[in-house]
Amino acid sequence: MAQYAKPLNRLINELGKLPGIGGKTAQRLAFHILSMPEGEAESIAESITYARRNMKYCSVCGNLTDSDPCSICTDQSRERDVICVVEDPRDVLAMERIKDFHGLYHVLHGAISPMEGIGPDDINLRSLIVRLQENDVKEVILATNPNIEGEATAMYIAKLIKPSGIEVSRIAHGIPVGGDLEYADEMTLFKAMEGRRKL
Amino acid sequence: MAQYAKPLNRLINELGKLPGIGGKTAQRLAFHILSMPEGEAESIAESITYARRNMKYCSVCGNLTDSDPCSICTDQSRERDVICVVEDPRDVLAMERIKDFHGLYHVLHGAISPMEGIGPDDINLRSLIVRLQENDVKEVILATNPNIEGEATAMYIAKLIKPSGIEVSRIAHGIPVGGDLEYADEMTLFKAMEGRRKL
Numbered sequence: 222m223a224q225y226a227k228p229l230n231r232l233i234n235e236l237g238k239l240p241g242i243g244g245k246t247a248q249r250l251a252f253h254i255l256s257m258p259e260g261e262a263e264s265i266a267e268s269i270t271y272a273r274r275n276m277k278y279c280s281v282c283g284n285l286t287d288s289d290p291c292s293i294c295t296d297q298s299r300e301r302d303v304i305c306v307v308e309d310p311r312d313v314l315a316m317e318r319i320k321d322f323h324g325l326y327h328v329l330h331g332a333i334s335p336m337e338g339i340g341p342d343d344i345n346l347r348s349l350i351v352r353l354q355e356n357d358v359k360e361v362i363l364a365t366n367p368n369i370e371g372e373a374t375a376m377y378i379a380k381l382i383k384p385s386g387i388e389v390s391r392i393a394h395g396i397p398v399g400g401d402l403e404y405a406d407e408m409t410l411f412k413a414m415e416g417r418r419k420l
Numbered sequence: 421m422a423q424y425a426k427p428l429n430r431l432i433n434e435l436g437k438l439p440g441i442g443g444k445t446a447q448r449l450a451f452h453i454l455s456m457p458e459g460e461a462e463s464i465a466e467s468i469t470y471a472r473r474n475m476k477y478c479s480v481c482g483n484l485t486d487s488d489p490c491s492i493c494t495d496q497s498r499e500r501d502v503i504c505v506v507e508d509p510r511d512v513l514a515m516e517r518i519k520d521f522h523g524l525y526h527v528l529h530g531a532i533s534p535m536e537g538i539g540p541d542d543i544n545l546r547s548l549i550v551r552l553q554e555n556d557v558k559e560v561i562l563a564t565n566p567n568i569e570g571e572a573t574a575m576y577i578a579k580l581i582k583p584s585g586i587e588v589s590r591i592a593h594g595i596p597v598g599g600d601l602e603y604a605d606e607m608t609l610f611k612a613m614e615g616r617r618k619l
Contacts, residue, residue, distance in 0.1 A: 224513070225513060226475060226486040226487070226490075226491070227486060228467075228470050228473075228474040229475050229486075231467045232468060232470075234467075235463060235464045235468075236464070236467075238460070238464070239449050239452060239453075239464075241445065241449075242449075246440065248510070249440070250440075252509075252510070253438060254438075254471065255475050255484065257472070259473070262468055262472035263472065265434045265437070265438075265465075265468055266464075266468040266469045267465070268434040269431060269434075269453055269461055269465040269468075270461070270462055270465045271427050271430070272427040272430065272454060273453060273454060273456070273458055273461035273462065274427075274458070275427040276425060276427050276428050285424065285425065285454065286425050287425040287426060287428075288425070291425075314424060
């Protein structure tokens with residue numbers, strides 16, 4: 222044998238499938254898991270199954286949620302005529318952290334990227350148009366990432382919406398260009414929201 | 421809400437308990453797990469539970485195994501009178517990879533370290549002595565790591581065993597194959613010179 226016993230080997234293989242976890246890291250994690258009290262190890266396993274089974278996408282905004290529609294979409298105290306469009310569920314959390322935006326969200330799950338063959342139909346965009354037709358929305362804030370794809374996506378959506386008379390704005394470039402919304406600090410994100418311009 | 425929905429939050433927290441997995445990495449892994457097919461996510465969860473439940477320490481050599489005694493200890497084709505003493509189950513695998521050693525192992529699960537309050541009774545040493553008394557062993561090879569703790573442990577075990585007349589040896593220290601003399605530290609170079617053999 223030049224391999225560990227089967228259960229350990231399988232664990233190392235499974236952990237190695239996760240992004241950024243190489244062979245050596247998978248081995249280190251596996252050994253750590255074996256040294257944990259059984260209850261703690263099972264708690265990790267359970268949380269994986271539980272999350273995978275219970276998390277879904279909100280049928281209204283596309284955000285990750287355990288209840289459909291999500292807690293933001295059903296929150297009647299929020300401004301229901303402002304929709305902030307983001308690329309990723311993580312961006313919703315980043316926005317919520319500044320505690321300044323009280324409208325609703327729409328999560329695209331990506332950005333238009335002709336280079337990668339991702340067109341307008343490949344992101345969660347059609348449902349935004351339907352939302353705008355069916356609801357009385359005053360403003361759409363485009364908070365896609367300030368990189369080429371995010372910018373292109375914002376421009377595309379702006380063109381699409383403008384004829385309807387809805388105000389369309391883009392968050393300001395307070396966020397460093399080439400950066401990632403998810404990692405922006407709260408002040409930068411706040412400035413970016415504050416300095417949004419009409420398109 | 422400035423937090424994700426509960427199942428996702430719990431998953432991020434659980435993953436964050438693993439060594440070397442910080443908050444951002446835990447989040448990245450959690451999102452990846454949510455994007456996996458349900459079967460694959462459950463396979464990871466299962467492998468954790470399965471490994472934790474089925475892996476145990478061999479009652480003879482202390483190695484990690486799913487059957488007790490382990491497959492090496494029960495392998496009658498191996499030389500049963502040579503025991504290689506290592507610190508960690510990972511070291512057994514490293515040894516097995518060279519396919520040159522056909523004896524048995526003894527895993528200490530650590531090394532003596534007075535600085536950290538780890539004495540001879542805190543490692544899997546007593547069972548080695550019992551093994552040597554109950555079996556006909558010709559040679560004990562000390563393959564603990566070549567650092568202060570490993571060296572001290574080897575010296576301690578050597579002193580303990582020698583009176584019984586069993587041959588005790590220590591793996592050689594020197595320049596790693598493929599290494600560069602120029603970059604070798606002084607201690608390694610000293611050991612390499614000290615351990616020189618006639619050609």
